[in-house]
Amino acid sequence: MPQIMNEPVNSLIGRMPKIGIRPCIDGRRRGVRESLEERTMNMAKIAADLISSNLRHANGLPVECVIADTCIGGVAEAAMCEDKFAAENVTATLSVTPCWCYGLETMDMNPLTIKAVWGFNGTERPGAVYLAAVMSAHAQRKLPAFSIYGRDVQDSDDTSVPDDVKEKLLLWAKAALAAGTMKGKSYVNIGGTCMGIAGSYIDAQMFQEYFGLRTEWLDQVEIERRIVNNIFDQEEFERAVAWREEYCEEGWDKNDGSPYQHTREQKDEEWLRVVKQTLIIRDIMIGNPKLAELGFEEEACGRNAIVGGVQGQRQWTDHFPNHDFTEAILNSSYDWNGIREPMILATENDTLNGLSMLLGHLVADSASVFADVRTYWSPDAIERVTGWKPEGAASDGFIHLINSGAASLDGCGKMQDAEGNPVMKPFWEVTSEDADACLAATQWCPADNGYFRGGGYSSMFETQAEMPVTMVRINKIEGLGPVLQIAEGYTTVLPDHVNKTLQQRTDPTWPTTWFVPRTTGDGAFKDVYSVMANWGANHGSFNYGHIGDKLITLASMLRMPVAMHNVPADRIYRPHAWAAFGTVEAESADYRACETYGPMFG
Numbered sequence: 001m002p003q004i005m006n007e008p009v010n011s012l013i014g015r016m017p018k019i020g021i022r023p024c025i026d027g028r029r030r031g032v033r034e035s036l037e038e039r040t041m042n043m044a045k046i047a048a049d050l051i052s053s054n055l056r057h058a059n060g061l062p063v064e065c066v067i068a069d070t071c072i073g074g075v076a077e078a079a080m081c082e083d084k085f086a087a088e089n090v091t092a093t094l095s096v097t098p099c100w101c102y103g104l105e106t107m108d109m110n111p112l113t114i115k116a117v118w119g120f121n122g123t124e125r126p127g128a129v130y131l132a133a134v135m136s137a138h139a140q141r142k143l144p145a146f147s148i149y150g151r152d153v154q155d156s157d158d159t160s161v162p163d164d165v166k167e168k169l170l171l172w173a174k175a176a177l178a179a180g181t182m183k184g185k186s187y188v189n190i191g192g193t194c195m196g197i198a199g200s201y202i203d204a205q206m207f208q209e210y211f212g213l214r215t216e217w218l219d220q221v222e223i224e225r226r227i228v229n230n231i232f233d234q235e236e237f238e239r240a241v242a243w244r245e246e247y248c249e250e251g252w253d254k255n256d257g258s259p260y261q262h263t264r265e266q267k268d269e270e271w272l273r274v275v276k277q278t279l280i281i282r283d284i285m286i287g288n289p290k291l292a293e294l295g296f297e298e299e300a301c302g303r304n305a306i307v308g309g310v311q312g313q314r315q316w317t318d319h320f321p322n323h324d325f326t327e328a329i330l331n332s333s334y335d336w337n338g339i340r341e342p343m344i345l346a347t348e349n350d351t352l353n354g355l356s357m358l359l360g361h362l363v364a365d366s367a368s369v370f371a372d373v374r375t376y377w378s379p380d381a382i383e384r385v386t387g388w389k390p391e392g393a394a395s396d397g398f399i400h401l402i403n404s405g406a407a408s409l410d411g412c413g414k415m416q417d418a419e420g421n422p423v424m425k426p427f428w429e430v431t432s433e434d435a436d437a438c439l440a441a442t443q444w445c446p447a448d449n450g451y452f453r454g455g456g457y458s459s460m461f462e463t464q465a466e467m468p469v470t471m472v473r474i475n476k477i478e479g480l481g482p483v484l485q486i487a488e489g490y491t492t493v494l495p496d497h498v499n500k501t502l503q504q505r506t507d508p509t510w511p512t513t514w515f516v517p518r519t520t521g522d523g524a525f526k527d528v529y530s531v532m533a534n535w536g537a538n539h540g541s542f543n544y545g546h547i548g549d550k551l552i553t554l555a556s557m558l559r560m561p562v563a564m565h566n567v568p569a570d571r572i573y574r575p576h577a578w579a580a581f582g583t584v585e586a587e588s589a590d591y592r593a594c595e596t597y598g599p600m601f602g
Contacts, residue, residue: 004338008060008428011286011341013304016057017180019065019173020090020113021048022081024097024106024130027073036099036125040071042159043096047118050161051094051173058362059341060428063177066090074105082110091180092173094118095134098156099125103134108143114176114557114600115145118165122156135576144575144597146172171573175554178362179600181306183212187351188285188303191220191311194348199537200311202351203476209602210482210558211355216303220316223280231299232279233290236336240275243336247436248325251443251460254509260449267446270455274325278335281310281326285343307358309346313452322447322456323347327406328511331357333367333427334435341427342367347406352474352482353539360472360543363550365426369411371401371513373471373540374506376532385505386498393466393492397528399515400502401471401542405447405458407511409438411542413465413491422465424544445509462499463491463513470547471515475536475563481599484555486565487531488546489517515542517566524564534564549573559594562587 010016023044026032048065055063066088068081072095085093093108098120108115115138119131131149138145148169150162161169187207193200204215226232255261262270283291287302312323329335330343344361346354347370357368378397379390390397413422414437415430425434441464444457471487492514494502503512517531524534548567555562556574574590581589581596 005428006338006340008056008341010059010061012185012306014184015089016061016064017091017177017183018088019048019051019063019176020081020085020088020093021065021067022093022095022108023068023071024095024101025071025073026099026101027105033071033073037071039098039156040096043098043120044068046159046161047094047096047169050166050169054170055174055177056365056426056428057177057181058365058426060426063173072106074102078106078109082108091183092116092176094169094173097130098122098127099130100127101130101134103130103137107134107137109141111143114179115143116148116169116172117145118148118169120154121150121152122154122158125156139577139580142597144577146573147576148172168573171550171553174363175550175557178359178554179212179557181362182358183601184214185306186214186216186304187354188216188218188305188308189349189351190218190223190281190284190308191316191349194311194350195313197348197350197538199350199352199539200309200348206476206482209599210560212601213306216305218284218303220311222284223277224320226280226299227273227276231291231294231296232276232283233288233294236290237276237279240279240336241272244271244275247439248442248444250457251445251509253446255446255449258449260453262446262449262455266455270321270457273321274456277321277323278326278329281308281323281345282330282343284308285345307344307346307354309349309351309354311349313348317452317454317456320454322405322452322454324405324447324456324458325444327370328409328459331367331370331408332410332438333425333430339427339430339432339435342408342410344368346370347403350539352476352537353541356472356474357541359474359551359554360470360541360547363554364543364545364547366424366544367408367410368541368543369408369513370539370541371403371407372538373399373532373535374402375400376529377502378529382498382502386501388495388498393490393516394494394514396516396519398492399517399528399532400506401513401515401540402506402510404451404507405456405510407459409442409459409461411463411511411513412438412441412461413463413467414438414441422467424467448507448509458509459511460509461511462503464493465491466493467491467544468546469515469542469544470551471517471540471542472551473535473537473540474560482560483536483563484551484560485536485563486548486551486567487517487525488548488566489515492516513542520566525566536563556590556594558600559597561591561594
C-alpha cells in the first residue's frame with residue numbers, strides 16, 4: 001500500500017493528560033533555601049526531559065510535562081503549583097527533591113492525581129530522608145504514592161539519573177498517562193449481550209469508578225439506519241472498496257457444496273456491506289466532520305469512545321453480514337486512509353475484554369489482539385492427534401488463541417524491526433512494507449453460514465513467528481469488583497502438518513496464535529495446563545512484549561487487584577503503602593490495599 005503515515009492526532013474530545021513536576025525544597029531562608037534553588041529546579045527539568053524524550057501517548061502525540069513556576073517550600077507555593085496544574089490538565093504529579101523539605105507543607109494533597117516522589121540519594125543533603133518522611137505522610141492521609149529512590153549514593157553535584165531511577169520514573173509515568181487518558185472518555189456499547197456471554201453485560205458503575213469511563217448504549221439498528229439513509233462518506237466508501245479489492249484477498253469458502261452457500265452475487269453485496277459497517281462503526285465511536293457537511297450534524301459528533309464493542313451474534317448475524325472485517329481492520333494499524341493508531345473494538349461486545357485490550361494498548365502503544373482462549377493442547381494430546389512429539393518451547397504444550405473470525409492483523413507477526421525480528425509496532429513505526437506484509441498474510445474467508453447466516457468475511461491468518469507477548473484479561477467478580485489476570489509468554493511456530501491438523505479441528509478460517517505462557521512451577525503458573533485452568537473467561541487479549549510490569553503498576557493506580565501473574569518480583573512496582581499490607585504474601589496484600597483505598601475514580 002502507499003506509504004501514507006497519518007500524523008499523530010487526538011481523535012477524541014479532551015486534552016491529553018500531562019505530568020506535573022513539583023520541585024520541593026527546604027523553605028528556610030537566609031542561606032538554606034537559596035543554596036538549593038538551582039539544584040532543585042534543575043532536578044525537575046531533568047525529570048521532565050527524561051519523561052518527554054522517552055515516552056509518547058498511545059496516539060503518537062508527545063508527552064508534555066509541566067513544571068511548577070517556583071520551588072515549593074511551603075503551603076502557599078504548593079497551592080500556586082496546584083492552581084497551575086489544574087489549568088494544564090495535569091493528572092499525575094512527580095515531586096522531586098535533593099534535600100529535606102517540610103512534608104505536610106509541600107506534598108501533593110490533590111486526591112485525584114497519581115503521585116510519585118523522587119528523593120535524591122545523596123549524603124550531603126537528606127533528600128532520601130524527606131522521601132521516607134513524606135511516604136509516611138501519604139500513607140497517613142490515604143493518598144498512596146510511588147517511592148523513587150536510587151540504589152547507590154550519588155555526589156551532590158551529580159546530575160545523572162541512575163538506570164534504576166529511570167526505570168521507575170518511566171514505568172510510573174507511562175501507567176499514569178494511561179489512567180489519565182481513559183478519564184472522561186466513553187465505552188460505546190453497540191448492541192447487547194452476545195450469546196449469553198456475561199462479559200457482554202456492561203457495568204456502568206464499575207466503568208465509572210475504576211476507569212473513569214462514561215458508558216454509552218446503542219442498538220445495532222443504528223447501523224442499518226445509517227446504511228439505508230446513506231449516513232456515511234460516499235467518497236471514502238468508494239476509496240475503501242477499491243483498497244479492499246486490492247489488498248484484502250478473498251479466501252476459500254468452507255460452505256462450498258452446502259445448501260446454505262451464498263451466491264457470488266450475495267458475496268459481492270456482503271463485501272460492500274462490511275465496508276459500510278466499518279465506516280459507520282468508526283463514525284459512531286469518534287465522529288466524522290464530513291457527516292456534518294452532508295447534513296447529519298448529530299451523527300458527526302460521535303460518542304467520544306476510546307473503546308467499544310459490537311454484539312453481532314445472533315440477532316444481527318442471523319440476518320446481516322458479521323462484523324469480523326470491521327473488528328479486524330479497526331483494531332489494526334492501517335486501513336484505506338493509511339497508517340494510523342489502532343481503534344479498540346471488542347468482538348461479541350465483551351466489554352471486559354475490550355477494557356483488557358484498551359489497557360494493553362495504552363501501555364504497549366501497539367495493537368491489541370482479541371482472542372478466544374480456546375484450548376490447552378497437552379504434549380500427549382498433540383502427539384496422539386498429529387504424531388509429532390512437542391519439543392522446545394512447545395514441549396509442555398500450548399494454548400490455542402483463536403478468534404471467531406476477527407483479530408488485529410498486526411498479530412500475524414509479519415512486521416519486522418531493523419534486525420529482521422518479528423514484532424508488533426506502535427503505528428508511528430509501522431512502514432508500508434509492514435502493512436503490506438500483514439495484509440498479504442491474511443485471507444478473508446466467507447463466514448461459516450452455519451454460524452453466520454447473514455454471511456460476512458473472517459480474517460484468516462496464522463502467527464507464524466516467535467514473539468514475546470503478554471496475555472491479559474479483566475474479570476468482574478461479584479462482591480469483589482474487577483480483577484486482572486496477566487500471563488507473559490511467547491508465540492510459537494509449529495511444524496506445518498501439525499499446525500494444519502490442529503487448526504482443522506476448530507475452524508481453519510479463523511486467525512490462530514499458538515501461545516506458550518512462561519511457567520514458574522507454582523500456583524496458576526505451575527505449568528501451561530494450570531494457566532488455562534485458572535484463566536477467568538473464554539476470552540483474553542494479547543499485546544507485543546512483556547508488559548506485565550506496566551499493567552501491574554497501572555492496576556495499582558486504578559485500585560484493581562491482580563489475580564494471577566508471572567511477572568518476577570523485581571519488576572513489580574506499586575505504591576509505597578502497599579508494603580504495609582504485607583510483604584510475604586504480595587498478592588493478598590494487593591487485594592487488601594485495593595479494598596482499603598477503593599477505586600481511583602469512585
